[in-house]
Amino acid sequence: MRVLLIGSGGREHALAVELAADPAVEFLAAAPGNPGIAQVAVLHDVTATDPAAVAALAVEVAADLVVVGPEAPLVAGVADAVRAKGIACFGPSAAAAQLEGSKAFAKDVMAAAGVPTGRSYECTSPAEVDRALADLGAPYVVKNDGLAAGKGVVVTDSLETAKQHAADCGRVVIEEYLSGPEVSLFVITDGTAAVPLMPAQDFKRLGDGDAGPNTGGMGAYAPLDWAPDDLVPRVMREVVEPTLAEMRKRGTPFAGLLYVGLALTPDGPKVIEFNARFGDPETQVVLALLDTPLAGLLHAAATGTLADEPPLLWHDGAAITVVVASANYPGTPRTGDVIEGAEVAGVIHAGTARRADGALISAGGRVLSVTATGTDLAAAREAAYALIDGVRLDGAQYRTDIARNAVEGRITL
Numbered sequence: 405m406r407v408l409l410i411g412s413g414g415r416e417h418a419l420a421v422e423l424a425a426d427p428a429v430e431f432l433a434a435a436p437g438n439p440g441i442a443q444v445a446v447l448h449d450v451t452a453t454d455p456a457a458v459a460a461l462a463v464e465v466a467a468d469l470v471v472v473g474p475e476a477p478l479v480a481g482v483a484d485a486v487r488a489k490g491i492a493c494f495g496p497s498a499a500a501a502q503l504e505g506s507k508a509f510a511k512d513v514m515a516a517a518g519v520p521t522g523r524s525y526e527c528t529s530p531a532e533v534d535r536a537l538a539d540l541g542a543p544y545v546v547k548n549d550g551l552a553a554g555k556g557v558v559v560t561d562s563l564e565t566a567k568q569h570a571a572d573c574g575r576v577v578i579e580e581y582l583s584g585p586e587v588s589l590f591v592i593t594d595g596t597a598a599v600p601l602m603p604a605q606d607f608k609r610l611g612d613g614d615a616g617p618n619t620g621g622m623g624a625y626a627p628l629d630w631a632p633d634d635l636v637p638r639v640m641r642e643v644v645e646p647t648l649a650e651m652r653k654r655g656t657p658f659a660g661l662l663y664v665g666l667a668l669t670p671d672g673p674k675v676i677e678f679n680a681r682f683g684d685p686e687t688q689v690v691l692a693l694l695d696t697p698l699a700g701l702l703h704a705a706a707t708g709t710l711a712d713e714p715p716l717l718w719h720d721g722a723a724i725t726v727v728v729a730s731a732n733y734p735g736t737p738r739t740g741d742v743i744e745g746a747e748v749a750g751v752i753h754a755g756t757a758r759r760a761d762g763a764l765i766s767a768g769g770r771v772l773s774v775t776a777t778g779t780d781l782a783a784a785r786e787a788a789y790a791l792i793d794g795v796r797l798d799g800a801q802y803r804t805d806i807a808r809n810a811v812e813g814r815i816t817l
């Protein structure tokens with residue numbers, strides 16, 4: 405199988421590693437890629453959000469399967485353009501990708517499908533914002549209606565901060581705060597059949613103890629030994645299947661990766677958000693534990709044959725990933741710093757680049773992540789932080805408490 409992977413972040417590097425390891429994959433290309441992806445794939449220079457350019461590249465490399473990693477190309481219609489060339493594509497159509505592209509659209513689908521989620525208001529004016537904040541109360545949850553690279557959400561007790569974020573965004577969805585541990589569940593689907601992957605938990609806040617601003621994610625781990633035994637079947641029954649049925653009913657079936665962000669509230673699991681692609685950094689830990697070859701699974705979803713696939717196989721043990729971010733992240737990140745010790749197994753590249761002299765340098769906010777497995781969560785955690793000790797990046801920021809509460813048995817429902 406000849407595979408073309410679209411994207412350049414940590415999620416795509418993790419996908420590239422798994423795709424390259426699949427015996428069925430004879431050729432792997434990536435566009436635009438990064439220095440880490442370049443270790444396992446042939447890179448091509450293309451604008452990922454240009455549907456025509458991506459489709460042309462897929463034809464040029466004779467791809468049997470195109471895997472679209474990030475959300476922006478999906479919302480832009482890249483998957484539609486690739487499929488119009490007769491090439492299988494893992495990723496939803498532009499219409500279906502609105503489950504992530506618009507928070508208001510996602511809430512409308514959830515309401516129609518009877519999916520458990522928090523109350524919400526769509527707001528476009530200061531008066532609407534004021535009414536919504538007054539009704540729902542603190543903590544205030546204000547979400548940019550459109551794509552915001554994982555940083556469009558503010559959760560705050562400050563009314564002024566909430567109002568300012570709404571003003572900065574223009575169109576927002578203001579939601580009821582959902583209490584309880586958060587869980588990420590990835591579901592691979594061809595629009596009808598749906599296969600859940602292993603639940604994971606990520607960490608959105610910048611600092612230890614969930615302090616500081618929201619980020620695109622500072623770490624993750626799996627499995628979740630503290631989660632209810634019936635969590636996955638319940639979410640499939642109450643959330644995924646009704647959502648997929650509603651999307652089919654609307655004439656825009658969702659095929660690809662449905663990311664379900666959940667809060668395990670006292671009233672049961674409720675949806676915080678949907679995404680239309682693998683989540684970063686949860687992808688790193690989930691794929692590290694997946695034993696089933698990835699390319700065949702994604703190809704089955706892209707060709708409507710997922711129901712014919714055998715049950716997934718998983719490695720024993722646990723996995724942890726810890727994100728290393730640049731100075732000033734999540735504000736305007738400092739770039740151009742030299743990175744040392746990052747070209748080893750287990751280090752996943754995200755915001756990295758090559759300088760003219762060959763040096764590896766930082767080129768984004770979340771620069772890289774380290775991913776390690778172990779016989780249990782404690783062993784995986786120790787291995788991940790040992791990997792971080794070998795990486796050198798001036799001004800680096802990373803959390804020291806990823807999975808600590810889980811290891812110490814301090815997560816309660």
